[in-house]
Amino acid sequence: MEQSDGRARVIISGVKPEVDSGLLPAKAVVGEKVEVEVDIFADGHDAITAIVLYRKEGDPEWSEAPMEFITNDRWKGSFLVTELGHYLYTVTAWVDRFKSWRKDFQKRVEAGQEDININLLVGANLIAEASGQASKADSQTLQEWMKTLKSPPASQSEKVKLVLSEEVARVMQKYSDRRFSVTYPRELAVSVDRTRAQFSTWYEMFPRSCANEPGRHGTFKDCEARLPYIAEMGFDILYLPPIHPIGRTLRKGRNNATEAAPDDPGTPRAIGAEEGGHKAIHPQLGTLEDFRHLVEKAKEYGIEIALDIAIQCSPDHPYVKEHPEWFVWRPDGTIQYAENPPKKYQDIYPLNFETEHWRELWEELKSVFLFWIEQGVRIFRVDNPHTKPFRFWEWLIAEVKREYPDTIFLAEAFTRPKVMHQLAKLGFSQSYTYFTWRNTKEELTQYLTEPTQSDVRKFYRPNFWPNTPDILTEYLQSGGRPAFMARLVLAATLTSNYGIYGPAFELCVNTPREHGSEEYLDSEKYEIQHWDINRADSLKDFIARVNQIRRENPSLQSNQNLWFHAVDNEELICYSKHTEDLSNIILVVVNLNPHYTHSGWVHLPLEPWDLDAERPYQVHDLLSGARYLWHGAGNYIELDPKVCPAHIFRVNRRIRREQDFDYYM
């Protein structure tokens, strides 16, 4: 490629995906077709050939994938990523002489020009040139074509037919002259994860509340006993809040009381005690051996254990004595506790990432992740990553994934949008979102537009949580059971990754600590709870049904093609997702008002779904099992939240008619 040659005439720009001007990678999952779009054009009206160049990082050779013209000088091509890790890609294009000649020649013929012998000769000469570059077999073929075109016996119309044939085009394309090709000056990267980074269903649970009988501290063994229950609901990730020894100094009591009673267990996020720190297990939960057993047992149920990594220390953490240089010391000889002035968190010591010994600190923290990876964990939910340096995460994730490319990192950052985006760009596989607080149709529609339809989708994988141990929303507080059902359906169908904090969720626990608070009353964060998971009013069967629908419908397993549809009622939200080939179309309608029945007319996009406006089609409510025959774009919906606040329809594009009946044929 001689780009300095003045004859290199193609311009390539506006490549997508290109995250941060190409400084950071886009994301994909194994088996995905990475779609590349780009502006390509040259002066004049010559024809262009363009290809995507791609390779696994480390591979010496580029592979090639063809690009095709879309419209407005935009081209697209794609390549399949089949392995974990980084792939590189760029675009090459050139003015294609034979294609240009052929295009013009075709126009001449169509216009009935008679003096085309000279032009035929030009084409024949191009074929002769190509034969010099071709394989032996192709060279012979090309020579023969050239002779036919140049020799008198063949008639002009025979020659025209030959030279414009698809066969000649195909062979000439193989030997297209790339001497003056141009390559986009940047090699861009896409980071390839396993499928679960894109499609996952999370269940968060406090192990210490898992005991079967009240009053006892739950153990990993108790967690194992809970696995069938979680698997039946259809979750594939079981995420545990920190499982490390809990500090005693300044321990918080029930409901975050400043003073703890002697038997208060403390919060699992006050990490570290004399029993150990981030690589130790809280003794009451069991042993490391028990933990490994839980990880293995979970696998039998198709469940992966995800750990919560919170980089912070209780005053009793071993780091305090072993590495005083990792903390900020105040002039009075005490360690600086966490503060967000005027708020103080004296029971938490942040680590000082500005220490001169930052390299050792980084290495130690990396060793924490690696320690749990060695115990079989491959999924980490990272607590407040936005309060630790971005470059630390970028380094850590790259380091860990270099050795364990199947690792998944979920960023728990509820903060400013650009900070959340940056964490995703630098490597976090999934991200918490503002979904938790988006309740109205307007809010949901607006919020969902960015992560699913803009360039953000190329690096940001949202994970929707209707509740967390820290967030019991006012919507859930006031809406009761129908609100839990509605939020579950929204989370589970709007994005491909979602999770709930249970059993508080399926048991519709919704009493706040006080009016105006989003904290749970008697939160598990500060005490051990006993949950009656077999309560008759549990949502477990409903959740199981929704998760089964997710597993059976590929359009719910990615964030492509989310589409909101008009409904003439502000309390009803309607949207669909479909696979590229339309083989799976899911239509969801949710009544956002948990108190009253609402009805309205939805308006559906028949043409894009390839539905005949003149024929009925069937929608199958996968929640209730009911089937409806619909006709035309407008259809009536009525949802009583006390029965079920949502429909999840599969749209069946073809229904049987008399013509399908054997007798009819």
Added chain:
Amino acid sequence: MEQSDGRARVIISGVKPEVDSGLLPAKAVVGEKVEVEVDIFADGHDAITAIVLYRKEGDPEWSEAPMEFITNDRWKGSFLVTELGHYLYTVTAWVDRFKSWRKDFQKRVEAGQEDININLLVGANLIAEASGQASKADSQTLQEWMKTLKSPPASQSEKVKLVLSEEVARVMQKYSDRRFSVTYPRELAVSVDRTRAQFSTWYEMFPRSCANEPGRHGTFKDCEARLPYIAEMGFDILYLPPIHPIGRTLRKGRNNATEAAPDDPGTPRAIGAEEGGHKAIHPQLGTLEDFRHLVEKAKEYGIEIALDIAIQCSPDHPYVKEHPEWFVWRPDGTIQYAENPPKKYQDIYPLNFETEHWRELWEELKSVFLFWIEQGVRIFRVDNPHTKPFRFWEWLIAEVKREYPDTIFLAEAFTRPKVMHQLAKLGFSQSYTYFTWRNTKEELTQYLTEPTQSDVRKFYRPNFWPNTPDILTEYLQSGGRPAFMARLVLAATLTSNYGIYGPAFELCVNTPREHGSEEYLDSEKYEIQHWDINRADSLKDFIARVNQIRRENPSLQSNQNLWFHAVDNEELICYSKHTEDLSNIILVVVNLNPHYTHSGWVHLPLEPWDLDAERPYQVHDLLSGARYLWHGAGNYIELDPKVCPAHIFRVNRRIRREQDFDYYM
């Protein structure tokens, strides 16, 4: 700057302007404030200091300009460009320890925290550290402050007052610790032109039609005689179609007839004859000396001569004999003429930019530009640049501007949007647009949104032409004089660069060659015309008025702040432009229907214009001289196209009232 240091915590991204991921420069003019916007943030909630680094290309040292926080992690700063050529810029930012400490300390004080002595001590220590870096005088000041903060005599409240003083903040800012600063990894460029690249008023004229008496071939002397007329109308660029010898072989006759009559002068775009090529002058126009005289004479009227460079040859061009290697030869030994199959242009030979001798060809073409530059020309209108390689133009413009940075290039490319954008990105100073064909309110509003409000504005300077020798639009054909007036006002006020092809324009010439054609009947392209420029119905006074308004109102001299306002009549378009400081607000209303009077209510943005909704304000129609007292956002407009199809109001924010009368005070 140690960016590899893990303590460098700031993230910088999303810099604007950044054209094509930083691969190409943005544009500005001398005296302009280049505004830089960027996302800057760090982990946690520490305070950040950010600066723009900028320098003239070639200068070894960066200058610094402060940045300020806007919102949503977005920062902005600006720097003044005072010289022609390229400037480079980038952004540096760091976590500012004293600013962070001060922000937190302020919160503590505001919250009434009592145990702040430790925090005071931390602040004092930061001041002590800074004194080690400071100038002698500052160092002493810092030491004194430090002592006051640490010593018992001063009360706590005195200490608080001192440490939070603006003076301490100012000095500490000077010595802010930049050890862990981060610099955006790309140096971006802005290409700085002279003001006329941004604000210019073009008049296109065929010199051969300038003779005072019918039947005579016009000369450069005749052009000189026309200068006062052009200057009175307020144009500052006189642009001449090609002035070179015209080919005789296959010369086109009147109205583009295939056969020319013996006395037909041919089209000036069939460049080259035995008298010479692109560096020669058509003998009937005069001598090179005459041309130079015209250039000088024009300057006296504040007018610059712009030449038309069309890179193409008549079959008689000297290049054909001297450089046969610069053309495409067909197998029958003839030169390939211009074609766009099935259309043929046998009288035009394109140059072959794919010749092996492309370097010589490039150099020769550069020498054409330099030749005319040496005759005093600094403005070129380039004919069909999109049919010659982009890299050629990028090189040529860079080469020419390296030596003559005051050169202006106007790209005459009516082609696909991305091709037009690319020509602007690679260096063309101004660009033709689709304005010529945008007539309705919807079309104009939509079309104007991109070049004036999006990132395109950073590199693309539109030049609006209501007519050209090639384009007599159907709107002008059918709308007559009011249509010419409306289109003039639109072109002259929607963008800061515009031009007309005269005298056909001011004389409202609007007969097409045939129905459905956009060609002029008896076009000057193929024959000599005689224009009666003193006709009573000429628009020359109206044009003079409009151009005077442009000169007197700075808001019309840039493309910033164009804003469309609602009118409840689709035939009326209403928009405004204002200077940043609101000292100049121009409001334009145009009746787009050249046949009927239309009226409606316009709705104006009082608050953004800092107008009191409760008080009247005055609008002064600069076209008619009339003044109106308006009140509130909604105001009535009525425009009779036969009188004048437009208002160009200056909005006077302050009108005199009784309080302004001396007696009242």
